[in-house]
Amino acid sequence: MLILASASPRRRELLDQIGVAWRAHPVDVEEIPRAGESPEDFALRMAVTKARAAHDAVPGHLPVLGADTVVSIDGDILGKPRDREDALDMLGRLSGRTHTVLSAVALLHQGYCHQALSTTRVCFRDLSPDDRRAYWASGEPADKAGAYGIQGLGALFVAHIEGSYSGVVGLPLFETGELLRRCGLISGIDNQT
Numbered sequence: 442m443l444i445l446a447s448a449s450p451r452r453r454e455l456l457d458q459i460g461v462a463w464r465a466h467p468v469d470v471e472e473i474p475r476a477g478e479s480p481e482d483f484a485l486r487m488a489v490t491k492a493r494a495a496h497d498a499v500p501g502h503l504p505v506l507g508a509d510t511v512v513s514i515d516g517d518i519l520g521k522p523r524d525r526e527d528a529l530d531m532l533g534r535l536s537g538r539t540h541t542v543l544s545a546v547a548l549l550h551q552g553y554c555h556q557a558l559s560t561t562r563v564c565f566r567d568l569s570p571d572d573r574r575a576y577w578a579s580g581e582p583a584d585k586a587g588a589y590g591i592q593g594l595g596a597l598f599v600a601h602i603e604g605s606y607s608g609v610v611g612l613p614l615f616e617t618g619e620l621l622r623r624c625g626l627i628s629g630i631d632n633q634t
């Protein structure tokens with residue numbers, strides 16, 4: 442059993458997929474990049490901050506897992522869209538181009554903070570203004586980094602990816618499994634925390 446410092450239904454489903462038992466403790470942290478902070482450093486810092494916040498809030502000695510996913514293009518960080526205009530603008534930037542999705546994981550266990558980062562290149566087809574407006578109207582982009590979900594209708598925009606599908610969805614399962622294995626919390630596929 443571990444504490445999942447997350448409100449994301451995707452992260453819960455992904456942990457279920459690898460048979461890891463979890464108890465959710467969502468935390469509210471300020472997700473603002475520092476001046477000059479790289480997308481990689483920002484995603485890792487957020488994953489660690491979420492894990493620490495849940496650790497501080499939950500008594501006991503269970504391991505705590507935090508994660509963060511950001512989209513990066515031209516060196517800029519795209520988090521969740523603020524509103525419709527922001528989402529349409531993000532989708533416009535991603536249209537017909539390849540961007541990077543960074544998914545960071547932090548595992549607090551026995552006083553140590555173990556971290557991992559997954560980097561995935563995602564290639565989008567061209568999106569017309571009508572595509573973008575209709576996609577926003579579907580409701581899917583609102584709570585997702587880069588204003589799309591590869592696991593939903595957003596799949597229709599993704600020509601190919603190079604990297605981790607689960608990382609794009611929000612929790613890179615290979616990297617997460619390696620952290621859990623290194624801490625002795627799972628062993629192979631016959632796992633259970």
Ligand SMILES: Cc1cn([C@H]2C[C@H](O)[C@@H](COP(=O)(O)OP(=O)(O)OP(=O)(O)O)O2)c(=O)[nH]c1=O
Pocket residue numbers: 446447448449451452467468472491508509510511512521542584585586587589590591592595609610611
């Ligand atoms: C790119 C992409 C992101 N996302 C989601 C994953 C994350 O939930 C979200 C990025 O926001 P995050 O800040 O990483 O996570 P969150 O606020 O949803 O959840 P919590 O902080 O409580 O753990 O975008 C998808 O679901 N599909 C995608 O294809």
